[in-house]
Amino acid sequence: MCLSAVIGELPEQEKRAALLRAPKLIIFDCDGVLVHSEEITLSVLITLLNAQVTGSFKLDEETYIERFRGRRIAECLREAQGLLNIELDSQFEAHFRHQALAALTLNLKATDGMVEVLQSLTVPYCVASSAPRNKIEHCLRITGLLPYFEGRIFSCYELGRWKPDPLVFLTACATYNIDTADAWVVEDSVTGVQAAMAAHIKVLGFGPPSRHAQLAAAGALPFSDMREVLSLINH
Template structure:
């Protein structure tokens, strides 16, 4: 995979367009790429966890949004138990999911420019996410994106393996009959990028400029605006 040495803000032609070859399939992550949900759901999670411990033991919200980004929730909960020296009861995960769903329903928005991108693409595209299918579909419906992805959704929960395992991306490529060398992944998390790299897929790391160094270090070319990815097709 070809990476750029400069990890600062780069012109479009020097980021996405640096990828060689026009993709025949685009695989989007959902949370943090198509919709801006990671900050909402993880803020809810960390707030609920912090309510269980003294002030001096609380998790830093900004740091742990990044730390938990793109990871399986059960894995995050097990790590939080160790970090906070607590034991979560069997109902905590379901309570969190209900609170997160309410927060998403109230505040979730599609990523700026994403509909423009979807309408401009002339190759097949799909979504491959570590989230459960019902959450993926709920987020897409809330933001007016479901019609673009109906019948094009791949969930790690249905495969039993989660990113950074590459299976969800490999399954998408197999379903479309596309070689991994002809597909492009758009991810916002280190975990997702690691999954794409493990599958030998080209990957764009989407996020604000201050996150670009970690996205590049994981193996992605960085973009700060989702519309920058269209440079690949020019």
């Protein structure tokens, strides 16, 4: 279901609240929003984790891509060690990041319609991600999006707090001197939606229809085509 259709089904009061206040700042998540990276990096992570297992139980890729989506890698590793009853060595995360960057370099693409959206926006925009800055920049560089975000990157690693903590979104709004009521966040994960909701920022949930229910349940207005961001602003 498209975003405009979702809004059309809201009660009239909520519909007006959703449409009457055009944004003065749009904050994009990176992985899964600007670029199709979550499936690539988390597939690498799950493969490497399963290679550590000697028993029969292993992580199902589809299930755990969704479970780990949008979360800090260190948190995912702690959970995986408990699930798999393994102890990862101190170099595992560095090895994973090296392998993930190699996979991204070979396979990463910008989200369809993303360049069109960025070229058409007439309001300020930025990216706020739970990833380290070097990964954000790497993903944007190899997909050709980095020129759009020079000087517009906010990383949770530089703040020391990760989504669902709202600090990265609050920092972006403060940097642009924009009230949170005048900002929009575009997220693909429940964790990211929770962070936006905690910051009292309207959040659009980007993803295929199969993920719309969980995004909506977290508080987002779900949509599947990035170009719909432009049509919503124009409303």
